[in-house]
Amino acid sequence: MEKVRIGISGYGNLGRGVELAIRQNDDMELAGIFTRRDPSTVKPLTAGAKVYSIADAEKMANDIDVMIICGGSATDLPKQTPEMAKLFNVIDSFDTHKRIPEHFANVDKAAKESGHLAFISLGWDPGLFSLNRLYAESILPNGKSYTFWGKGVSQGHSDAIRRVEGVKRGIQYTVPIESAMEAVRSGSQPELTTRQKHLRECWVVPEEGADLAKIENDIKTMKNYFDEYDTTVNFITEEEFDAKHNKMPHGGFVMRSGLTGDGEKTHQMIEYSLKLESNPEFTASVLICFARALARMKAEGATGCKTAFDVPPAYLSKLSGEELRASML
Amino acid sequence: MEKVRIGISGYGNLGRGVELAIRQNDDMELAGIFTRRDPSTVKPLTAGAKVYSIADAEKMANDIDVMIICGGSATDLPKQTPEMAKLFNVIDSFDTHKRIPEHFANVDKAAKESGHLAFISLGWDPGLFSLNRLYAESILPNGKSYTFWGKGVSQGHSDAIRRVEGVKRGIQYTVPIESAMEAVRSGSQPELTTRQKHLRECWVVPEEGADLAKIENDIKTMKNYFDEYDTTVNFITEEEFDAKHNKMPHGGFVMRSGLTGDGEKTHQMIEYSLKLESNPEFTASVLICFARALARMKAEGATGCKTAFDVPPAYLSKLSGEELRASML
Numbered sequence: 001m002e003k004v005r006i007g008i009s010g011y012g013n014l015g016r017g018v019e020l021a022i023r024q025n026d027d028m029e030l031a032g033i034f035t036r037r038d039p040s041t042v043k044p045l046t047a048g049a050k051v052y053s054i055a056d057a058e059k060m061a062n063d064i065d066v067m068i069i070c071g072g073s074a075t076d077l078p079k080q081t082p083e084m085a086k087l088f089n090v091i092d093s094f095d096t097h098k099r100i101p102e103h104f105a106n107v108d109k110a111a112k113e114s115g116h117l118a119f120i121s122l123g124w125d126p127g128l129f130s131l132n133r134l135y136a137e138s139i140l141p142n143g144k145s146y147t148f149w150g151k152g153v154s155q156g157h158s159d160a161i162r163r164v165e166g167v168k169r170g171i172q173y174t175v176p177i178e179s180a181m182e183a184v185r186s187g188s189q190p191e192l193t194t195r196q197k198h199l200r201e202c203w204v205v206p207e208e209g210a211d212l213a214k215i216e217n218d219i220k221t222m223k224n225y226f227d228e229y230d231t232t233v234n235f236i237t238e239e240e241f242d243a244k245h246n247k248m249p250h251g252g253f254v255m256r257s258g259l260t261g262d263g264e265k266t267h268q269m270i271e272y273s274l275k276l277e278s279n280p281e282f283t284a285s286v287l288i289c290f291a292r293a294l295a296r297m298k299a300e301g302a303t304g305c306k307t308a309f310d311v312p313p314a315y316l317s318k319l320s321g322e323e324l325r326a327s328m329l
Numbered sequence: 330m331e332k333v334r335i336g337i338s339g340y341g342n343l344g345r346g347v348e349l350a351i352r353q354n355d356d357m358e359l360a361g362i363f364t365r366r367d368p369s370t371v372k373p374l375t376a377g378a379k380v381y382s383i384a385d386a387e388k389m390a391n392d393i394d395v396m397i398i399c400g401g402s403a404t405d406l407p408k409q410t411p412e413m414a415k416l417f418n419v420i421d422s423f424d425t426h427k428r429i430p431e432h433f434a435n436v437d438k439a440a441k442e443s444g445h446l447a448f449i450s451l452g453w454d455p456g457l458f459s460l461n462r463l464y465a466e467s468i469l470p471n472g473k474s475y476t477f478w479g480k481g482v483s484q485g486h487s488d489a490i491r492r493v494e495g496v497k498r499g500i501q502y503t504v505p506i507e508s509a510m511e512a513v514r515s516g517s518q519p520e521l522t523t524r525q526k527h528l529r530e531c532w533v534v535p536e537e538g539a540d541l542a543k544i545e546n547d548i549k550t551m552k553n554y555f556d557e558y559d560t561t562v563n564f565i566t567e568e569e570f571d572a573k574h575n576k577m578p579h580g581g582f583v584m585r586s587g588l589t590g591d592g593e594k595t596h597q598m599i600e601y602s603l604k605l606e607s608n609p610e611f612t613a614s615v616l617i618c619f620a621r622a623l624a625r626m627k628a629e630g631a632t633g634c635k636t637a638f639d640v641p642p643a644y645l646s647k648l649s650g651e652e653l654r655a656s657m658l
Contacts, residue, residue, distance in 0.1 A: 017589075017590075020589065020590055020591055021589065024470045024471055024589070024593070025470060045591060097658065100654055100655070100658050101651070101654055101655050104654055121658055126658045128464065128468075130657055130658045131464070131642055132601075133657045134642050134643070134645065134646055134653065134657050135457070135460070135642060135645065137646070137657070138618040138621075138642075138645035138646045138647075139457075139611075139614050139615050139618050139645075140614060141353045141354060141647075142353055185604070251598075258614075260346075260349065260350065260353070260607065260610040260611065260613075260614055261346070261349055261607060261610045262349055262374060264353070266606045266607045266610050267606045268603075268604075268605050268606060268607070268610070268611050268614070269580075269603065269604040269605070270602075270603055271601070271602045271603075271604075272461075272600070272601050272602075273599075273600045273601075274597075274598065274599055274600075275514070275597075275598040275600075276597050276598070277595045277596045277597060278589065278590060278595045278597070281589040281590045281595050281597070282468075282589065282597050284589075285468050285469060285587075285589055285597070286468050289467040289468050292467075307654060307658055308642070308658075309641065309642050309643035309650070309653055309654075309657075309658070310641050310642075310643055310650070311641060311642075312638065312639050312640060312641050313460055313463050313464060313467075313637070313638050313639075313640075313642075314463070314638035314639055316463065316464065316467035316468075317463055317466070317467045318467075318470075321638070321639070322430070324463060324638055325429055325430055325433055325636060325638070326429070326430050328459055328462045328463050328466070328638075329426065329429050329450055329455045329459045329636055329637075329638070
């Protein structure tokens, strides 16, 4: 079998995760890393891996089966994915839920015009959580769905803390509220406010001489980020920060509480959860297994933009249909 | 939109569940119930529903889009599904895991020769649990998968209890062992024996004057059913039995503990669970939502035998691709 040749565009945490995930799949190979930085300054984790300027990507159009675009959703991906889809089959992890229809349309147009296949919004949310919402809601049409996130690091909220005056280092954990999840599991189908679903837990290293009470108040009252939540602010030393808050764990829960049967009184509960020590490494693992599916669907002639919803699950596995039926069904 | 016309072949707990699930999906309609009994003795839950002899099914070939075959896996489905696939598009819940490849081959041959589409082995295990094993193992190739069942009623083990001398009524619950699940969640990837994963909890109404010690011993030492498990046997009155053990709850857990990253040291945990008040009603809900997918795939020209692994998730939902991307992705 020919290996799927993977390009990585953007070499941050996610790009490095993709590089490492390729090593776990012997039907994949790293064809090149593309960066906006000076390529000579990028040190790949893989001996012999080639690093190119992103400006040279178009010269590589025949050497890459799937380009995985590891940029940010705010400004990178809305531009990069449609641009790259003109040259390559592409996958991204675009995660601004509200802008997905617009992003889909842009990528679909570029991919269809150039005859490429694009998968967008892959990872765990959007991605695996979306799939679980879809399966669960299709099976239990009379019901209510809930998504809880955490415990995990929110990059956006951590960035927001670090912009507060007097904050030297900062990190924010989103924490799902256990009693709310138990209420969902009971079948009572509660209406839950934002405050009832998640706590926000902040760990801050203050600048020397900073006004701690003011920092705490500035964080807790910050609009759109913290004001609708119960937030705790903990001050720690830089040593403790480096020792205990140097990872990017995340995860969460998708639940559906539904009713079936005569009079619709029978409670049925579906729950999916992830507990991830590394958010970017896990996201990368999802992207790589969908790269396998993309290569197969492309070989069958598919073009345009697709999401996880459109991919037959068997296409994700290295195993044949016969092997899957014998071992996993 | 034209409704999908559903036939129900076999009118036991699962058949009644399918009948009730149709009511929850306004793009489906009940076209007929087919029985081996005298049709006049079958009383459907739905006013006006038509009941036919299964011998008359072939006359209805043009009136049914999907026939859902609600028979048992031991003897009914291996015969019925290939036979019915000559006349109809069919779905079954064949759940004898070891015989799936053989059943698949038989159904595939019949369906291909007659130009029909067949889905086999749907429900939650095989079915949703299989899908979760497939997604999880594809995403985390370096890892270990675990399936736990329960707490729930095992029909086969309940039948076995009832065959023991001196037992008037009997029911058996399979109970997953919490400490084993916690060991899996810790990331230690334990090797678990049969005894370490599940308990078997039996509730028995003895015949008058029966030898209780002998019943208990006969159950606990029964080969293939109880001897490899820690089993408890509880004797109760018929009144208590009727009050507390009149439902068919079930459920379980699919877990994958995997490692990613540099040196493969980062622990990633995926867990899927079901807590079902009614096993047959939930299984029926799964069958009905796959009937929607079957009708769509058939309209696109698919024939032969397929499983949950082959169905793009979007086909399960009443919503359009556009609606799904806007609301669930």
